Structures are given as structure tokens and as C-alpha cells.
Amino acid sequence: MKQYQPSSLRVEIDNALSQIDFSVEIDGSRKPLVEELIDATVLVGGKRMRPHLCLLFGAYIGVDPMELLDCAKSIEFVHSASLAHDDVIDEAKLRRSKKTLNEKTSNIHAVLAGDLLLTRATRGILKYQNNALLEDLSDTLDDLVTGEWLQLESRYRSDLSMKNIERIAYLKTGSVMRWCCLAPLRLFAADEVTIDLSLEWSRLIGLVFQAVDDCLDFEESSGKRFAQDYLEGQLNQVTHTLLQNNPSMRGEFEKHFGKNEPVFPWTAMELSQAMDEVRGVVAGRLSLANECLDAIDRHAQSRGWQTNPEARQELNVLMQALEKRTV
Amino acid sequence: MEGPIILKSNSDEFQKVLWNGEYCDGERCFHVAPSEMIQTDPQVKSVAFKIVSSRPSTLKIYLESLRAISLTATALPGIVVMLLGLKSFYMVSWPHFILALFGAVFMQIAVNVYNDVEDHLKLIDFPGNPGGSGVLTKGWVSAKALRRFGHVFLALGVLCGIPILIDNFEALLLVGSIGVIGVIGYSGWPLRLKYRALGDVNVFLLCGPVLGAGFSLATFDQIIPGMWQVSVFFGFLACGILHVNNMQDIPLDRESGARTLAGELGYKKSKIVLVSFYFAAYLALLHGVLTSVLPWQVAGTLLLLPVIFQIVSICYKASGPDSPLLNGIRIKAAQAHLLGGILLAISLMFV
Numbered sequence: 001m002k003q004y005q006p007s008s009l010r011v012e013i014d015n016a017l018s019q020i021d022f023s024v025e026i027d028g029s030r031k032p033l034v035e036e037l038i039d040a041t042v043l044v045g046g047k048r049m050r051p052h053l054c055l056l057f058g059a060y061i062g063v064d065p066m067e068l069l070d071c072a073k074s075i076e077f078v079h080s081a082s083l084a085h086d087d088v089i090d091e092a093k094l095r096r097s098k099k100t101l102n103e104k105t106s107n108i109h110a111v112l113a114g115d116l117l118l119t120r121a122t123r124g125i126l127k128y129q130n131n132a133l134l135e136d137l138s139d140t141l142d143d144l145v146t147g148e149w150l151q152l153e154s155r156y157r158s159d160l161s162m163k164n165i166e167r168i169a170y171l172k173t174g175s176v177m178r179w180c181c182l183a184p185l186r187l188f189a190a191d192e193v194t195i196d197l198s199l200e201w202s203r204l205i206g207l208v209f210q211a212v213d214d215c216l217d218f219e220e221s222s223g224k225r226f227a228q229d230y231l232e233g234q235l236n237q238v239t240h241t242l243l244q245n246n247p248s249m250r251g252e253f254e255k256h257f258g259k260n261e262p263v264f265p266w267t268a269m270e271l272s273q274a275m276d277e278v279r280g281v282v283a284g285r286l287s288l289a290n291e292c293l294d295a296i297d298r299h300a301q302s303r304g305w306q307t308n309p310e311a312r313q314e315l316n317v318l319m320q321a322l323e324k325r326t327v
Numbered sequence: 328m329e330g331p332i333i334l335k336s337n338s339d340e341f342q343k344v345l346w347n348g349e350y351c352d353g354e355r356c357f358h359v360a361p362s363e364m365i366q367t368d369p370q371v372k373s374v375a376f377k378i379v380s381s382r383p384s385t386l387k388i389y390l391e392s393l394r395a396i397s398l399t400a401t402a403l404p405g406i407v408v409m410l411l412g413l414k415s416f417y418m419v420s421w422p423h424f425i426l427a428l429f430g431a432v433f434m435q436i437a438v439n440v441y442n443d444v445e446d447h448l449k450l451i452d453f454p455g456n457p458g459g460s461g462v463l464t465k466g467w468v469s470a471k472a473l474r475r476f477g478h479v480f481l482a483l484g485v486l487c488g489i490p491i492l493i494d495n496f497e498a499l500l501l502v503g504s505i506g507v508i509g510v511i512g513y514s515g516w517p518l519r520l521k522y523r524a525l526g527d528v529n530v531f532l533l534c535g536p537v538l539g540a541g542f543s544l545a546t547f548d549q550i551i552p553g554m555w556q557v558s559v560f561f562g563f564l565a566c567g568i569l570h571v572n573n574m575q576d577i578p579l580d581r582e583s584g585a586r587t588l589a590g591e592l593g594y595k596k597s598k599i600v601l602v603s604f605y606f607a608a609y610l611a612l613l614h615g616v617l618t619s620v621l622p623w624q625v626a627g628t629l630l631l632l633p634v635i636f637q638i639v640s641i642c643y644k645a646s647g648p649d650s651p652l653l654n655g656i657r658i659k660a661a662q663a664h665l666l667g668g669i670l671l672a673i674s675l676m677f678v
Contacts, residue, residue, distance in 0.1 A: 146647075149646050160654065161654060164654065196366055204365070284331045288331060288367070294367070
């Protein structure tokens with residue numbers, strides 16, 4: 001297999017990313033210093049996948065990564081705020097092997113810290129004085145809240161449809177991915193068609209990301225508890241497929257679902273088959289996502305501009321990495 | 328063959344594949360089903376088709392396409408109208424009643440099947456969506472074959488109606504014509520009532536007054552007292568089924584351009600409409616009792632209220648059309664219709 005060589009664009013994006021200070025500026029005299037707490041919990045140790053995607057997609061359509069630094073930072077802040085709030089809802093004690101904010105302080109502190117991150121994210125976007133960017137931020141927050149709300153309603157329910165599961169995935173994961181693409185498109189003042197095609201790409205990527213996450217829920221290498229979603233009463237794509245493939249399992253499944261008991265009603269073979277099916281859907285979606293990028297390339301040419309071929313190659317690498325990721 | 332098959336929705340090939348449920352790549356042909364709508368072309372949406380590796384037996388496919396659970400919606404009103412007349416000592420024409428019963432059920436099968444076909448062709452039903460019997464979204468059968476199946480039941484329904492029509496031509500011609508127009512026009516050309524926010528009215532008439540009048544005329548050769556009230560009761564319960572269905576489909580229908588009452592009103596107001604349907608159903612029975620065309624024993628249908636409260640309370644608890652709390656609500660609404668019919672029938676037996 002051909003070894004991929006880091007391109008000059010990748011170096012450029014990495015440099016740009018390294019210029020972003022992903023810490024919260026100290027502002028005010030709140031004790032304990034909420035900013036320090038945030039820096040030491042939700043903002044620490046992340047892969048910065050979303051800021052990277054924002055800069056990369058920007059490069060793809062011809063926006064200088066340096067112009068997107070505040071956007072990328074805001075996106076990471078919103079993502080981190082959602083993690084802070086998520087940990088409260090899930091009563092999580094650990095994130096990335098470190099104590100969560102709510103565990104270190106209290107639920108109230110964690111909620112307030114998340115809120116603070118959202119205000120800082122808004123401030124970052126305000127610097128651009130671009131209403132469309134602000135609208136996108138608002139839409140993303142709206143979707144994140146709706147997604148979380150739907151997830152609460154779906155907890156302990158094993159009768160979810162794939163549509164339910166994918167809708168939550170889109171709102172909770174895909175909405176931020178969508179914003180990563182929309183932000184550069186707004187700065188580029190892209191036409192409607194480019195926006196539509198990019199939205200379609202980001203939707204597919206968001207769904208892929210979540211589906212892979214659902215598979216990783218059953219991989220020892222992921223560093224998470226085996227079948228964590230099942231133990232916490234959250235049906236995911238793999239467990240949904242398991243139930244679809246083996247209807248007779250439902251009774252036993254429901255007996256232990258969400259009870260935090262490591263009793264698993266499936267066999268290794270059944271689990272592996274379900275995971276293969278979900279991975280098959282992932283592969284199909286990636287192929288569709290590739291079609292979307294081809295369509296953007298064609299459309300750009302027809303409008304007299306060109307997408308960046310190096311960035312396109314990097315996006316392909318990113319898509320492969322999403323599919324193959326192990327954490 | 329690797330990866331999904333992607334076809335532009337305005338291409339001839341797409342129409343052919345959607346209609347025949349089969350894709351040929353030059354060497355081999357595959358059974359396929361649409362799996363996802365995507366936009367890979369600025370001007371037109373594309374549809375990704377997945378290959379269907381296996382299909383169940385033909386019998387299972389067609390049995391599933393009937394949506395048997397929904398068939399009580401036509402059978403029960405007929406039985407109740409027959410009991411109502413019987414208890415009032417009207418002369419029952421048993422052959423006509425049996426023919427009308429089968430005719431109505433066959434007609435409903437035709438509606439169910441045509442509806443599946445139209446939603447498939449209009450790209451409303453995709454895998455994972457709650458609507459339809461699922462035989463087309465799973466790629467078990469082609470739209471072409473399923474529509475033929477629908478034609479068979481429409482023909483059977485009409486055939487059942489002919490002997491009754493001969494005996495009571497004028498009255499039944501009117502009722503029968505409205506019925507046939509409603510059946511075909513629900514989702515089919517040229518009326519397409521379902522897509523013009525008139526589905527609820529159509530279902531109310533077809534599953535209520537038109538059905539009741541048809542049964543009354545066929546079985547007793549006249550409109551019997553109390554028929555309109557029980558028909559309205561059934562009509563509104565049937566509207567309840569359609570309405571909860573449409574409440575769940577609000578985003579989907581809006582996206583595909585299909586107009587429904589729920590879609591026009593939005594989720595919040597639709598909840599009020601649902602309550603109004605159930606309220607109106609009981610109001611019709613109350614009117615029947617107060618005007619002495621129905622016996623007081625129909626109060627037995629009040630036993631249905633806990634089920635109705637459950638349906639309404641789920642709708643009010645759900646945050647919106649996407650809420651997983653709504654899963655299974657259409658089954659509950661169908662159960663409410665079934666139970667309402669059984670309770671009404673039992674109540675009449677005790678008169």
C-alpha cells in the first residue's frame with residue numbers, strides 16, 4: 001500500500017492550528033477560576049478534529065486557514081461546552097481518562113462552565129461581523145440541544161428506529177461537522193449550490209463519525225467500557241442492528257438494557273455480523289461523500305473557480321481516517 | 328458490485344430502477360431498494376440504491392403488504408352497522424352484507440398497496456421511516472408488481488359490489504362511486520388528496536359516513552337510524568390513526584413537498600386537532616343517544632378512554648415529531664379504532 005506523505009498543506013494547517021490558543025481567557029474574578037477548570041478538563045487532550053476539519057475544508061474551497069482561526073476556536077469551544085453538559089446529563093466521571101468537570105466540582109459548576117464556553121464561542125464569531133456565521137452558530141446550538149433532548153427521550157428505549165438513531169446522531173454530531181464546513185463557506189461567500197453540496201457532505205461525514213463511534217463502543221482498543229451505550233440504556237446503530245437481525249434476542253436484551261449489568265445477550269458471531277453491517281453502511285456513506293466532493297469540484301469548474309486538489313486529497317485522507325479510527 | 332448505486336432522480340434509468348426494483352450493470356441484474364437521498368448534483372437530487380441480497384417468500388411479502396392490522400378499520404364499522412340494524416329488527420340481507428364486508432376489506436387493501444407504491448415513487452418512504460408496510464423500502468418486491476397486486480384487490484372489491492349494486496342501483500351507485508374515487512384518489516392521479524392536505528377528510532368520509540352508508544344500503548336497503556352517528560364515530564377514530572401517522576411524518580412530508588393537515592398546522596396545533604378528533608367521535612355517539620337513535624348502552628365505548636388518554640398524553644409528552652416517544656403510537660391509534668369497534672359491537676349486543 002502506498003504510504004501517504006504529509007503534504008505542504010497539512011503542514012500549513014498544523015501550523016495554523018498550533019497558533020490557536022485553545023484555552024479560555026481569564027475574564028472576571030469567579031472563584032474557583034472557572035477558566036482554569038475548563039482548561040484542565042473539557043479543553044484538554046482533545047484531537048481537535050473539528051478545528052482541523054474547518055481549516056481543511058476552508059483550504060479546499062480556497063479560504064486561507066489563518067482567516068479561520070477564530071472560527072475554529074469557537075467550534076472547539078462549542079464542542080467542549082457540549083461535552084461539559086453531556087457529562088452532567090450522563091453523570092460521567094471520566095473523560096479521556098481524566099476526571100470530568102462535574103466530578104471535579106459539581107453539576108452546577110459544569111453547567112455554568114459550559115455556558116461560559118458558549119459565550120466565548122459567540123464572542124469569537126462576533127469578531128467576523130458576519131450575520132450568516134452567527135446564524136450558523138445559533139442553528140448548531142439549536143441542533144445540539146434538540147439532539148440531547150431527543151437522546152434523553154430515547155434513553156432506556158429499545159424500540160428506536162434507525163431513523164431515530166440517525167436523527168440524534170445528525171443533531172448531536174453532524175450539526176457541528178456541518179458548521180465546520182459552513183464557516184469557511186460563509187467567509188468565501190459561496191453560492192447556494194456549493195453550500196448545498198457541502199452540507200450533504202458534512203451530513204454524511206457526521207453520520208459516518210457516529211456510526212464508527214457506535215462500533216468502537218464494542219472495541220477493547222477504544223479505551224471505553226465495552227458496550228457502554230448498552231449498559232447506560234442508549235440504543236446505538238450496532239445494538240439496533242443486533243436486534244433487527246435477531247428478534248428472538250429482544251426479551252433478554254430488554255431485561256439487562258440500561259441496568260449497568262455486564263450481561264450481554266448476543267454471541268460474538270452475532271455482534272461481529274452487526275458490526276460488519278454497520279461498517280458496510282459506513283463504507284457506502286463514504287463513497288457517497290466522495291461523490292459529493294466530486295460534485296463540488298465539477299460545480300466549481302463550471303463556475304470558473306477551482307477547489308484545492310491538495311486539500312481534496314487531505315479530505316480523502318480524513319475520510320479514510322474517520323472510517324479506520326480506533327479511538 | 329461494490330458501493331451503492333447512485334442514480335439521478337431525473338434520469339430515465341432512475342425511473343426504471345425505482346419502478347422495477349432491479350438494476351442491471353450490463354452483465355448481471357440485482358434486486359435493489361432506495362437507501363438514501365443525496366445531492367451530488369447541483370440541479371437534481373440523486374438516490375443511492377442498495378443491493379438486496381435475499382427476499383423472503385412471495386407469500387410472506389404479499390401478506391405483509393396487506394397491513395392486516397389496519398383492515399379492521401373497514402370491517403368493524405360494517406359489523407357494527409349490521410348489529411345496529413339487527414337490534415332494531417331491520418331485515419338483514421346476509422349475502423349482501425358478506426359481499427359488502429369483503430368488498431370493503433378488498434378496497435382497503437387496494438388503498439394500502441397503492442399508497443405504498445405512490446410513497447415509494449414519490450421518494451417519501453425510505454428504510455427506517457415509519458410509514459408503509461416496508462415491502463418496497465426493503466426491496467422485497469417491485470413497485471410494478473405491487474401495483475398489479477393492488478389492481479387485483481380493487482377489481483375484487485368492485486366485483487363484490489356489483490351484485491349489491493344491481494339490487495339497489497341508484498343509492499349504491501352514488502356511495503360506491505364516492506368510495507372508488509376516494510380509494511383511487513387518496514394517493515393516485517388525478518386527485519392525490521393525500522398530498523393536498525385532504526387526506527384526513529378523505530379518510531373520515533371513506534372510513535366513516537361513506538362506509539357506513541354503503542353497509543347500511545347494502546345490508547338493509549336503506550339508511551338505518553343511528554348509522555350516521557356510529558359512522559362519524561368510526562370516521563374520527565380512523566382520522567386519529569392517520570393524524571398521529573402524519574404528526575410523526577411532519578418533517579419528512581415537508582421535505583418531500585407532501586401536504587398533510589398535520590404538516591400544515593405544525594406539531595403543536597396538531598395535538599389539539601387530535602384531541603378534537605377523539606372528542607368529536609364521542610360527541611357523535613352522545614348525539615345519537617340524546618336523539619334516541621342509539622341505545623344508552625353505547626356508553627360502553629367509554630372503556631376506550633384510557634387508551635385515548637394514553638395516545639394523547641404520549642403526543643403531549645413528546646418534544647416534537649422526531650421524538651422516539653412517538654414510536655408505536657400509530658399502532659396504539661389503530662388499537663383504539665379496533666377496541667372502539669369491538670366495544671360498540673358488544674354494547675349493541677347487550678341491547
